[in-house]
Amino acid sequence: MAKAEITITFDPGLHLFVAGPNRVPAAPVETDGTSSLGHVVESLGVPLTEVGALLADGRPVSPGHVAADGEHIEVRKFTTPQRVEGPLRLLLDIHLGTLARRLRLLGIDTAYETPDIGDAALAARSAAEHRVMLSRDRGLLHRRELFAGAYVYSTKPAEQVDEVLARFEPELAPWTRCTACNGELRAVTKEQMGDRLQSGTARTYDTFAECESCGQAYWRGAHSTSLNAIVERATRNR
Known part of the structure; x- marks a missing residue:
């Protein structure tokens, strides 16, 4: 032709x-x-x-x-909000670790691959688990195997969170996911925490949670102010 x-x-x-x-x-x-x-x-x-x-x-x-x-x-x-088939589930590449933790803090199902497993494996996981691939790697977003994808325009984590929320308008459920592994959190008593708490922490705090997947323990400690600021920014106009 x-x-x-x-x-x-x-x-x-x-x-x-x-x-x-x-x-x-x-x-x-x-x-x-x-x-x-x-x-x-x-x-x-x-x-x-x-x-x-x-x-x-x-x-x-x-x-x-x-x-x-x-x-x-x-x-x-693309126009916003962008809808995907089924519940919003995300997959982030190795360069977006801070973004992954912040999205998990907001209760968004966010998988994060580390160490780097390569573009082919990331695309395959996106397809197999129906996850939207977030990346700043344009080549990765060209892969046909992807279930769906989105380019992350900013290099600043706070602005990256704003981008994701504006693009997909996900339901938020702050403090319900493990920021380390993406597992769901469940409430536990101080007694159930047992010897995992230092004496000062046990005296100061009364509300605790535990990841159902990895067992990570959570309470509102020294970092709660900065984490609260992330949650407040995300929920301010919703």
């Missing part, structure tokens, strides 16, 4: 991924005439996880559409 020349306009919110010459409206792009539009968009740097609607000469098309010579393609950014 003969090559096709099309024009593409990317949403400004996607310019982060696109080389300078393709950021201008109606940038000319030559295709091989057989590749899907999804493939063309990704070849220009944009993960499909970040794409909302695709329009060809103003009409909605799927990523499988093969653009014809002369077509104008509009690539829009």
Whole structure:
């Protein structure tokens, strides 16, 4: 099939991924005439996880559409809130450990892989467990095996949390998950804590919880002020 020349306009919110010459409206792009539009968009740097609607000469098309010579393609950014099939379950790569702990603090089901198990294994776990892959690795988000994915734009953990909450609007249940392993917490008495408590802690605190998966013990201790601030920021406008 003969090559096709099309024009593409990317949403400004996607310019982060696109080389300078393709950021201008109606940038000319030559295709091989057989590749899907999804493939063309990704070849220009944009993960499909970040794409909302695709329009060809103003009409909605799927990523499988093969653009014809002369077509104008509009690539829009995803819209919020973004819905996924079933309950929201997340998977974060090795570079997002702080974000993982904060999301668990908020009660969001968040798996986190460490050490680095590689892109193929991460994508396979995303598919097997129906988890949305969060990453700043654009190559990882290009993998077809993913159940779903989302790019994390900020490098600052507080802003990363804001991004996830704005994008997916998950239900929050603060203080219900283990920040170490993602297991669910259950209330336990001071007596059940036994000798795991130092005498000062036993005298000072009365409310305790334990992870059902790893046994980690929790109470509102020295770090509660900073953790409360994270929870308050997340729940302030919900």
